Amino acid sequence: MAALIGKSWADEVDEDDTPAHDEGAAAAEDDDGPPPGFETPKLAGTASARSNSSNSTAAAAAAAAADAVAAELAGVKVSQEPSLDDPDLSIKSQQLVEAEDDGGPGEVKTVTQGDSFYTSAKSFEELGLSQELLQGLYTEMKFERPSRIQAQTLPMILTPPYRSLIAQAHNGSGKTTCFTLGMLARVDPKLQATQALCVCPTRELVVQNQMVLERMGKFTGISCMSTASADYATTRRTRITDQVVIGTHGKLRDWMQKRVLDVRNVAILVFDEADEMLKQDGFADDTVRMIKQLRTANPAIQILLFSATFNERVKRFATKILPDANQVFVPKEELSLDVIKQYRVNCPSGADKVKVLKDMIFPLCEKLGQTIIFVRTRDTARSLHEVMAADGHKCTSIRGGGGESGMDKTARDNVVKEFRDGTTKILIATDVLSRGFDVTQVTLVINFDVPVERDFRTPAFETYLHRIGRSGRFGRKGAAFNLVTGETERRVIDEIATYFKHDIPEVPYDDEERFVDVLRKAGLTDG
């Protein structure tokens, strides 16, 4: 089945129809009027209490807090101990319908709200877009027709009454185009105020999404500002008038507090990598606060949540926050792309992992397009880079900013730029790049450390899927090697294989012929 789904959307799209898949955001601007205050949501209040209590109590408290916040946002009354099965919390008007039969398998679950009925878009013309926007799609983006997720969600996004949407689609299937187009289409080019806002988890995604939005909107005259592109000195004091604003949480909140960013005209709010943005130990507090604030300014605001992954917990949270949203979900067994061949390499020791890189991966890299090597910590990113460089292997590395071991913004920008240029072929990265980063030439992903949660033993299923999804962009070939040392890593990979119902066969760590063979079979090399 996974094979069918992977093939279906890939087959639908022409080879050169390569939707760079990113997002943009919109910024708006306005004058006075007290911006809605930044009340601390209940969730934030319980966060500190949580850390003092036992684990199980903490989890229960966190879950209850999350429910309370969600219910409040949804305008739903909830009892002291909300049950997820409480019929009062269920969405009454929703209908479960099979996905439109647009040539793909009907495994995608779509839920539409109220009386709304949407017809899958066979072409961009059907969407009522401006000539300028169509020109951007065809001339600049070189798109021919909507991919499956685009055909399915664009009508939902662009048809009044502009309902909110929670949408899941495979890595590299063109999600960025969905929400970028959504933002551009909903902006009034004549109104010089921020009308669309897009929030992303990393600086790199902000930059990428801005690039895509500016290309797609090239002929519309719509202006875009991002927290990465902003002239720091200027935006501190000058009110933003750009129609689209894209950014990360911290700086956006800063701008709103300083009233540099006026949200009163924002009609559409997008969260890229939405499940990450709603993670309880991550951005959930910030995201909830942001939604609350923008809803105060505009109760009818359209909110879009896009991601390749939504685990059950986040899915529940998301549907509670946006109870009236249309929904598009993909079963997790269908999510692991078959175009990406996945292997494990059992390495007796950590030193053997380095040996595999030196003996197998780096020597073959010229034939392989580009490679990203994922590691767990910033320190590993730095030291592995040093070790490889000391041995004469050319590569670069990137990790997040801030703190003692953080990397400078300018340096990060440069590393990404060189990698996009193709100047560098191999990039060592932390999970700062695990999501959304779109470089078509990436065909190989190495998990130098297998992805685990903070406890070091629970598999990080979503992270795994996002990491390997950096290859195989839009139906292209891809392969992933998991370097495995020790019982824990072995079990983690086993569990990941089971979870996604996808085999991860072994390749002997010292068998060069097998490596070459496997890469050839994956379609990465000719010889």
Next chain:
DNA sequence: AAAAAAT
């Protein structure tokens, strides 16, 4: 015991 993100 991590990564990401504001100053």
